[in-house]
Amino acid sequence: AMNCLGCLVLYCALRQSGWGNKAWYLTLYSSAVTSVVGVYFGWMLFCHGFQEVFSMESALTRGVAWFFLAYCLMDLITGRADYRSDMEYDSGTWHHICYVFILIVLLAGGHTAIFAACLVEEIPTLYLSVTRVNRKNELPLAFACLFFTTRLVFHAVAAYAVLEVSVTFFLIALALLRQHMLWFGKWWSSHGMQAHVQMTLYKKLGLLGGMVVVQICTHVWLLTNHLARGEIRAALTTEVFHICACLYFTVELLKIVQGSYRKGFIHGAIEEWSIIYNVSWEDPAIEIEALGFNEEDVVLTISSAGCNVLDYLVEGVKHVVAADLNVAQLAMLDLKLAGIKTLTHEQFFALWGRSDNWVFEEVYHSVLRPHLRREESKEFWDKNGTSLFENNIMFAGTSGLMAKLFNITAQLTGAAALLQRRTKPAGKNKLTEKVIDACSYIVSRPWLNSWLAPLGGIPDQQLALMSSRPDKVLARFKEIVQTRMWQADNYFYYGYLVGVFSQDCCPRYMSKEHFHKLQDRIDRVTLCH
Numbered sequence: 001a002m003n004c005l006g007c008l009v010l011y012c013a014l015r016q017s018g019w020g021n022k023a024w025y026l027t028l029y030s031s032a033v034t035s036v037v038g039v040y041f042g043w044m045l046f047c048h049g050f051q052e053v054f055s056m057e058s059a060l061t062r063g064v065a066w067f068f069l070a071y072c073l074m075d076l077i078t079g080r081a082d083y084r085s086d087m088e089y090d091s092g093t094w095h096h097i098c099y100v101f102i103l104i105v106l107l108a109g110g111h112t113a114i115f116a117a118c119l120v121e122e123i124p125t126l127y128l129s130v131t132r133v134n135r136k137n138e139l140p141l142a143f144a145c146l147f148f149t150t151r152l153v154f155h156a157v158a159a160y161a162v163l164e165v166s167v168t169f170f171l172i173a174l175a176l177l178r179q180h181m182l183w184f185g186k187w188w189s190s191h192g193m194q195a196h197v198q199m200t201l202y203k204k205l206g207l208l209g210g211m212v213v214v215q216i217c218t219h220v221w222l223l224t225n226h227l228a229r230g231e232i233r234a235a236l237t238t239e240v241f242h243i244c245a246c247l248y249f250t251v252e253l254l255k256i257v258q259g260s261y262r263k264g265f266i267h268g269a270i271e272e273w274s275i276i277y278n279v280s281w282e283d284p285a286i287e288i289e290a291l292g293f294n295e296e297d298v299v300l301t302i303s304s305a306g307c308n309v310l311d312y313l314v315e316g317v318k319h320v321v322a323a324d325l326n327v328a329q330l331a332m333l334d335l336k337l338a339g340i341k342t343l344t345h346e347q348f349f350a351l352w353g354r355s356d357n358w359v360f361e362e363v364y365h366s367v368l369r370p371h372l373r374r375e376e377s378k379e380f381w382d383k384n385g386t387s388l389f390e391n392n393i394m395f396a397g398t399s400g401l402m403a404k405l406f407n408i409t410a411q412l413t414g415a416a417a418l419l420q421r422r423t424k425p426a427g428k429n430k431l432t433e434k435v436i437d438a439c440s441y442i443v444s445r446p447w448l449n450s451w452l453a454p455l456g457g458i459p460d461q462q463l464a465l466m467s468s469r470p471d472k473v474l475a476r477f478k479e480i481v482q483t484r485m486w487q488a489d490n491y492f493y494y495g496y497l498v499g500v501f502s503q504d505c506c507p508r509y510m511s512k513e514h515f516h517k518l519q520d521r522i523d524r525v526t527l528c529h
Contacts, residue, residue, distance in 0.1 A: 275397030
């Protein structure tokens with residue numbers, strides 16, 4: 001009762017002062033007190049180990065348990081009365097109700113030392129509450145690392161330690177670990193993948209992948225350590241249970257990686273001025289036929305890699321407005337326009353059809369750069385030009401990763417050589433058919449598409465459509481492998497599988513036949529970011 005009264009008095013006093021965000025007053029107060037106690041018991045754990053600390057039931061451990069119980073009750077009451085809209089269900093209402101129940105059980109059973117030993121996990125809450133009271137929404141990467149270390153790694157170690165006390169407490173600890181993992185995933189998707197976290201996309205994913213490895217190693221080490229010491233009762237049954245728990249939490253963490261990767265890959269590339277599409281995969285021939293373009297049309301289109309913009313110019317439309325959120329995509333089109341204006345067809349094709357870095361080095365600064373329309377394009381190519389063309393522009397960007405996978409597969413299977421010779425495999429081979437069927441089945445699986453889709457710049461809506469119709473994906477893949485990729489004019493698959501374009505299999509704007517038309521019409525393009 002005194003603890004509840006203390007929380008109420010403190011809340012009223014701070015609310016009267018008008019300081020900061022009132023919804024976090026009590027959490028700041030509670031986390032400050034429990035973090036201090038947590039640091040003390042953390043030192044005790046370091047000196048004496050879990051089992052000895054778990055037996056240190058005292059007035060301090062019971063007092064801090066009653067203190068946290070009072071905080072949960074008062075935060076529920078004041079939240080419902082004064083800041084209901086700020087109380088999140090999973091981290092507020094449900095969290096408090098669960099802890100009220102857990103603390104009552106621990107107090108009744110004389111096990112409050114277990115609670116006290118785990119209070120070091122309140123340090124991230126202190127960090128969070130200080131941030132929220134000051135009305136700041138952004139949470140830096142330091143918070144994630146602190147949360148991961150205490151709420152995931154330390155909590156996992158504590159969960160296995162509490163198994164020696166009670167299987168029930170161990171199961172509760174695993175349930176809490178799952179909740180912590182959900183919170184971590186929520187933070188990572190809403191904060192960790194955002195631009196204010198000053199890391200490249202690959203470093204963010206690398207860090208998250210490292211966390212997954214650490215978590216897996218922690219679970220494996222704890223399991224093998226217990227088994228080696230023979231401390232787990234009902235060995236076989238418990239072994240299986242532990243392995244299942246380890247696999248479950250590994251999968252949950254991998255879901256966080258996969259979700260962050262899927263949601264952040266495209267947006268991260270845009271924020272970091274990275275190429276997503278090195279080739280426009282929408283077939284301009286179909287678009288032109290369907291829309292019936294003529295010389296009076298003004299076309300608004302996504303810039304992408306610029307392929308379709310230039311194809312519309314070949315068709316002879318009046319004007320094209322190429323818009324894109326991604327500076328890198330506009331830079332690609334800008335450089336192509338500058339190349340059409342200043343280079344010979346042989347130089348232009350060597351640059352974009354064969355990714356000839358020698359041509360880029362020879363003409364960029366003296367010829368191309370002065371004709372780039374946008375300052376951002378100059379900045380982009382100054383920084384990235386040599387490396388992109390040196391490593392093959394066909395494999396540049398996120399879609400380039402997919403192109404590289406296709407290229408490696410085509411080289412190993414001999415498909416690339418057959419495409420270059422313009423030769424389709426003769427007849428049907430049973431082994432080949434089985435390989436195609438197996439590959440088609442694998443590629444059509446939604447779980448694999450969720451990893452591959454961002455490489456092709458496929459947004460969530462299209463991915464959801466693909467996942468809902470795996471039979472269509474299967475049929476389309478088989479059609480591509482058996483028929484479409486072997487068509488003489490299908491430059492899409494030729495470019496990715498061979499790694500370069502050829503003069504007789506390339507986008508229309510790269511052909512010598514249409515090059516002079518483009519030179520006369522490049523002023524009909526407007527770039528818009």
